[in-house]
Amino acid sequence: MVSDMPFPYKKMTEEDFAYLRSVTAPERVWVGDEIAREYYHDEMPEYGVFPPELYVEVLDKQEVSTIMKYAWEQNIPVVVRGAGTGLAGGANCKYGGILLSVMKMNKMISLDKANMTMTVQPGMLLTEVAAAAAAEGLFYPPDPGEKTASIGGNVITNAGGMRAVRYGLTRDFVRCIEAVLPDGEIVQFSSNVVKNTTGYDVKDLVIGSEGTLCILTEVTLKLMPAPKFTRTLVMPFENLESCIDMVPRLLQMAAVPTAIEFLERELIDIVERNLHKLLPVKEGDAVLIVMYDAGSEQELLSACTEASDAALEAGAIDVYIADTPERIASVWSVRSAILEGMKAESVAQEECDVVVPRAKIAEYVRLAKGIGAKYGIRVEPCGHAGDGNIHTEMLRDASMSDEDWIKGTRACLTELYGVSKRFGGQLSGEHGIGNGRLEYLKPFVGDRMYKLYQSIKLAFDEKLILNPGKIITFEE
Amino acid sequence: MVSDMPFPYKKMTEEDFAYLRSVTAPERVWVGDEIAREYYHDEMPEYGVFPPELYVEVLDKQEVSTIMKYAWEQNIPVVVRGAGTGLAGGANCKYGGILLSVMKMNKMISLDKANMTMTVQPGMLLTEVAAAAAAEGLFYPPDPGEKTASIGGNVITNAGGMRAVRYGLTRDFVRCIEAVLPDGEIVQFSSNVVKNTTGYDVKDLVIGSEGTLCILTEVTLKLMPAPKFTRTLVMPFENLESCIDMVPRLLQMAAVPTAIEFLERELIDIVERNLHKLLPVKEGDAVLIVMYDAGSEQELLSACTEASDAALEAGAIDVYIADTPERIASVWSVRSAILEGMKAESVAQEECDVVVPRAKIAEYVRLAKGIGAKYGIRVEPCGHAGDGNIHTEMLRDASMSDEDWIKGTRACLTELYGVSKRFGGQLSGEHGIGNGRLEYLKPFVGDRMYKLYQSIKLAFDEKLILNPGKIITFEE
The missing domain is CATH 3.30.465.10 (Uridine Diphospho-n-acetylenolpyruvylglucosamine Reductase; domain 3)
Structure with missing residues (x-):
């Protein structure tokens, strides 16, 4: 065909x-x-x-x-x-x-x-x-x-x-x-x-x-x-491992959290330093931000209490509870400002958004930083702890040459995707393949699967006129 | 191809x-x-x-x-x-x-x-x-x-x-x-x-x-x-319309029901008559059976109370609450015995399991019975009110000839699928197409969609060796 x-x-x-x-x-x-x-x-x-x-x-x-x-x-x-x-x-x-x-x-x-x-x-x-x-x-x-x-x-x-x-x-x-x-x-x-x-x-x-x-x-x-009640908990931990270990505990509780995000201290510092948005928690190398929604105040309270107790038992340094719209917005504004903060501290960025089994997040983050260090690139992973989708930002230092940056990010991405695959993860959790990740897809999914993707594309579009050259290509 | x-x-x-x-x-x-x-x-x-x-x-x-x-x-x-x-x-x-x-x-x-x-x-x-x-x-x-x-x-x-x-x-x-x-x-x-x-x-x-x-x-x-607490409510209504009108009300509440099934009185009678399984509610032409699961007793209670109050306000004759494992099992045993009951009162059965927008259930049921009556076939729809998936059973009377049964069910199915399509529904909600519903699929989805299904099949299996002749065929 x-x-x-x-x-x-x-x-x-x-x-x-x-x-x-x-x-x-x-x-x-x-x-x-x-x-x-x-x-x-x-x-x-x-x-x-x-x-x-x-x-x-x-x-x-x-x-x-x-x-x-x-x-x-x-x-x-x-x-x-x-x-x-x-x-x-x-x-x-x-x-x-x-x-x-x-x-x-x-x-x-x-x-x-x-x-x-x-x-x-x-x-x-x-x-x-x-x-x-x-x-x-x-x-x-x-x-x-x-x-x-x-x-x-x-x-x-x-x-x-x-x-x-x-x-x-x-x-x-x-x-x-x-x-x-x-x-x-x-x-x-x-x-x-x-x-x-x-x-x-x-x-x-x-x-x-x-x-x-x-x-x-x-x-x-x-x-x-619409859920009527919402609250956000901020849980600082001594280190990333104990922070990530908390995630399965939260997910095994009766009330399912709406969101579970993790941030390392150095990212919080970047946001506080550059954008003056402050997280109401000063201690801990890694922080979990957990949101709960509920249909009744009673339900919300019981979810938050169970989660707080479990976090303290699991070694959280503290649990901060944001229970007014202003406090909730203030916590989330730090999370939302990460990319902006990183842009303020670098001259260019590249990223991947691998998704790994949730239990592998901490290990992935450690490895990702090590991989970046090998190529002189600062790597800052953060994101969706609740679903293992890690936005892995690579930051270009002003002193880095074009060639080093291009070669370095490419080498980083190849290794990061390799780690994700080894952990049973996927190449992208949210952003997709588009034109930017074409070269990484085939090695990731394998030749036979790639051929199946091609057959599926042809089943819809045998003339290849719709958004050609995205996700998959047909050139040899 | x-x-x-x-x-x-x-x-x-x-x-x-x-x-x-x-x-x-x-x-x-x-x-x-x-x-x-x-x-x-x-x-x-x-x-x-x-x-x-x-x-x-x-x-x-x-x-x-x-x-x-x-x-x-x-x-x-x-x-x-x-x-x-x-x-x-x-x-x-x-x-x-x-x-x-x-x-x-x-x-x-x-x-x-x-x-x-x-x-x-x-x-x-x-x-x-x-x-x-x-x-x-x-x-x-x-x-x-x-x-x-x-x-x-x-x-x-x-x-x-x-x-x-x-x-x-x-x-x-x-x-x-x-x-x-x-x-x-x-x-x-x-x-x-x-x-x-x-x-x-x-x-x-x-x-x-x-x-x-x-x-x-x-x-x-x-x-x-695992949800720790469960309860089942039985809500009898004067007629099918008010029974079905209750469904969107239940779904708009904060607590999502686990199951919402509807039964008409004549089906309950069939089960009680043939299998001696009794529903703890004797009145009403149509009954809604609603299950709630919850992580806490408090949550369960508040869900059941809200649902009961709303049902009574919407005209339910009564609300029976099954709150012990035995009572819950007893209620659901009536629902589970429907097919067995219908088998006891007919010599053969044919069925379809269309799915329609939830708001259309009552209208579909009325039309389905009328369609059956035209061909001398008793039609008994029941099932999943919560998702609009209606198991529409056709019952063959002992006096019916083979030819009348075959012609009649075919005519019924054609009309029932027509009604489902007109209501914005689908041909099957659960059972699929297989070999039994081949002839109805193409008219239902249209020629272009059918051709797309064929292309998809060929994308996986260009030799057509895997379960051939199911869902779609390639004969002209």
Whole structure:
């Protein structure tokens, strides 16, 4: 199947431009140099800066379908762009062609209170989705760090976030997807039902496929009753090992924590030093921040008491309880400021977001720092202790040469992925593969699995016109 | 791709038999008439009775791999059998070939308390999995009606069950799958991690694929802390509509019910009349049975009180609270005995298990009964009110001719699926497609989606040797 490849793609002509203007609107089409430079890349220009040949803002699924039918016939690559907040180089036009923005498809179609679901267009922002649910006393739990992301982007990358410990990932909140296939056909994956064994589970395959299999045009999301009470505990420990050992204990309790994050003291210092945000706990080499939500005050109190007692018994130096909105916000502001703090203390950053079995977090962190040290790169892992997803930041010192940085980060990444694999982990827990991690995927998953990924891609898109060159490639 | 079909398959020879004995063991291989008749079908002989050419009981993944490599080369179809409790005609050898039983691969490989997971072979029974978790104070929540099912069968069909309202489906408890592909390669889908955006989500695609994409050889399951307290409420209502209207109210409360089942009075009467199992509530045309689990007695009490108060406010005639293990078991024994009761009052049964948006349950039930009446068939819907999955039983009266029964059920099914589709529902919520519902799938999902299913099947199994003719077919 791989032999008759469609490369090279058609170079777009004035005729193509005219056709696309005619099926959308001239004022929503830009070509060549008219296209803003920010659309050449996502949040990570390091992972690719590529000019689209044409940029179009679509209004509805019919436009998407018409464009795809044309692109399919004409062999023109199409890349979909949401808010452009991806961190894997997933939304750039590596092979030129059409950049299709869904940011004008940003409406809520309906909110169904009886079934507790909300149907939205992909360009609606995550914050808008959360706010629309809250306005009806309901709750959309997924909470990835990047609040200005589009909901379509969240679904197509299966965005995670801190609250995944209790509530799960974006995937767990997608009931139904309407999408346009690469040949322009409009299909629906599942419907507004709670379970489904009708044919293959294409819905879950499409979630996290980074725009390589289809274009989302509508998504139905599951909502929940909003939790009424919340509290955050800060637990400092003497060292990282005892801090991480606390995680399984917390997860074995009856009340499931909403979030469990860990921070080492040196990261807290970075934030305090550079951004003057202070954590209300001064001791301990490693700190666990634990959030609980509950439907009643009684339930919340009993969860927090059990967790505090267990932490002190397990060697926590102290347990600080943030129980007002201000105190809670203040604790979490330190966690949120880490990346900003690290940026203040380095001239460039590279990162990976491996996920390892939870019991392996401390060991991974120690090894990661050692690996960085070998290449003269400061490595600062932190993040989601509750699900083993470690954001491993590499910091470039001002004195480091370009060559050392590039070689060093590459060597670091290779070793870090090796450690993750050895620990039974995965290459990425949240950010995906995109264009930025292509070279690491095949060695990680193996040749046969990679071939299966290729076959799956071809099952949807045998002409390879949808977001080509992302996740997998077909070049030998 | 569909043009160069591998049909007809190779008819197996003495040489094939000898080879398969040599790579397994002669005492684990049966051929031709040596094969027990029960292996010609699953729990539903109505959906196909087909003799395998060879039946083999495998011991490990290497044997599975070796057999598949041979079958792939020789173009011999292979069907995997677990406990044979499927209800869709999924595990029969429609095209002869090899029936591969995994029931001797029935060990627990490991139980990881820190990560709260259990790794098992596919032939372990669901009851054994639940018991092994319980022995460590942990909990494996999925609880489909058929307790003698194999865990591999549960995973490959994405089994549901009553506790899905709170805990989710089998899918939600599968961390990782080791499988053999049709060409004999051993692969792993994800690993023992909580989240993963590394390549396509093949794990979820494979779950529910009814043995058509790969053969499970090992599964890692997520476990939970065992809930310590449980109670069951029985809420009788004047009529079905007010009974079903209660469901969204329950789901909007802070405490999520573990199970919400509905029964109409005529079904309760059937059970009481035939099996002498009595529900402790005599009034009301429709009854809701609601289960709550909790980590503390306080939490349980507050959930039950809130639910009871709301039910009485919404017109429940009464709320009976089962709060001892005996009383709880007694209530649920009525629910479990429905099928047995219906069997006692009919000479044959046909069923469908559509899933509809929860708010549509009452309307579906009314329409379903009317549809049955048109064809002289008694239709008794009941089941999972909490997730809209309605087991719609059709009962054959002794006086009905074969022709009327066959024509009538077919006409009923066509109409019932039509209603489900119109309501935004799905064809099957739990039982799957198998061989029994083939003809209904394509009209339900549409030509383009069906073609996508075919492409996905070919991406895994271009020779169509793994459980051929199930879920989808390739004949024109």
